[in-house]
Amino acid sequence: MMDVGRHPRIKLLAYSEVEEVSGYVGNFKVKVRKKARYVDEEECTACGDCVEVCPVIRPDEYQMGLSSRRAIYIPFPQGVPSSYIINIEECLGVQPIACGKCAEKCDKGCIDFDMKDQIVELEVGTIIVAVGMEVYDPTPLDEYGYTRFENVITTLEFERLIDSGGPLEGHFARPTDGKMLKRIGFIQCVGSRAERRGNPYCSNICCMNTVKDSLLLRDHYPEIDITVFYLDMRAFGKGFEDLYKRSKDAGVRYVRGLPGEVKEDPQTRNLLVTVENTTACRLEEHELDMLVLSVGLEPREDSKTIQQLLSLSRTTDGFFLESHPKLKPVDTSTRGVFLAGCAEGPKDIKESVTQASAAAARAQIILNQDKIPIEAITPIIDYDLCNFCGRCARVCPYGAIVDVDPKRKVPPRVIEAACAGCGTCSAECPVGAITQRHFGDEQIFAQLEAMLGERPEEKIVVFACHWCSYAGGDMAGVSRLQYPPSARVIRTMCSGRTGERFILRAFTLGAPIVLVSGCHFADCHYINANRWTQRRVERLWDRLERASIRPERLQLEWISAAEGQKFARTMRELEEMRKKVTPEEIEYTKQVLAEKV
């Protein structure tokens, strides 16, 4: 932290918030609100004279409310810059009862009650999102008694209690009586791996954190009896199994089973934990002096704001989605924006640092170039056909189409560096004025004509997106899954590219069944382009029905790269549907659509 603060080429804006981001890779403009600290951070030497005279006492958030702080304080000891800050909501200096004691006390005159927030505007080439995570609040899991029993604490509170810089200055004791304890328990997976209450995923760090805490306790307080209640211990990282073994060898007791209930003895304030030991197949009761809830990690509450600021995608868990899990694990759907640490998913410090190094290196590649190459899959606008309606700009997930104004008849302009090549604009243009490089209308039509040239009634036309459904088809192939040979696949980068024109052309060429497939909503590699796909298919179902064509003949499926089984099953089901489409139906469709298209 200190190194970052001192580095000549790193500008640290602490106590600041990004309010606006515009532009695109290489040319981002970022508006940051640098909040008023009411203390001159350059001049303040953190002598602490001011703190002694401040009359306001509040719970110290960093110490999890286990000790107190004043209205003028340093948020946490290692904070950079090492300078004081005033919580102006709590301060009496500017209230009707003017206090101003800290200002009087500070010889250097660092305190300025009139300080205002500053707006800082930055021009940057790349952005790394490293906003981290939050910790699960175990209040809803009432059976553990977190809000009812003072001796039930979270791992975060435990960290503060045992820390030499913590409220007890490292003299570990239990909260109710300040006495040394004899028996401590840890409950794992609190708020993790739970479908109904908490989060469905594994939080990744809590098993090893408990193993570490158990060894720490063993070292400092060998007399304490330690029990860990777990579902299964996950010690997957380098050297982790060894640590786990050391913990067991040191006498830490691991009980497989999560407690069903925790009660408190009102006299002793001891905790009575009932658990089904699933290894020994018996119900056990444990009396403990303190219980630590190994709480999981969650996405930050303000993730949606950051998602919108930077046009990012998130997974169903709420963490930010990487561009590709294997090949671009720190890139995002927006070019020039990278991810590091728990913002992308729960992970430990080593993995966070590894990812941060990778993100910095990826950003550096862009920053070292005067010009950046882009993939030749951007749109081409035919200005003779364009009627300035602006639909392309409205549907573009990246805001890559600008200037267009229907009232003043200003045509659209594509910022190619910002375009990700989803093709949604091309698919949605009502007059066919946009096409996409390498996925041009004529190229797709040629593929359709080739595949439906002979015996079209035996074929199923499948539009598949590059990232998910096409890869799902590949997965079915490499897994040697059997599916009928009737499927003919056309790959586009995103299902967003599958325009009405392609689907209708397939039907006019005699296709009995057409499938549009793409990524699941949460996995869309183009933020939300597949929502437009769904809307378009829904529109077409109505349109087909109005033309007395069975809408069932147009099918929609979201298939991930891992869902080879789903791909194969879908193809088998569609083959059954194909067999039921009559030659008369196909002929009628061709005629009706030929008149309309």
Next chain:
Amino acid sequence: MAEEAKFRCLRCGHEFIAPYDKDNPQERSCPKCKSNSVRRARER
């Protein structure tokens, strides 16, 4: 309470009621056959 609508699966024909928000498209799947070819059934 969220608005609800009737949906029909275009794979297996199953009909069901589910929450519906016109401005916020959801990924839908048929509770019976799991297909995503789920269409809102319009009252005629």
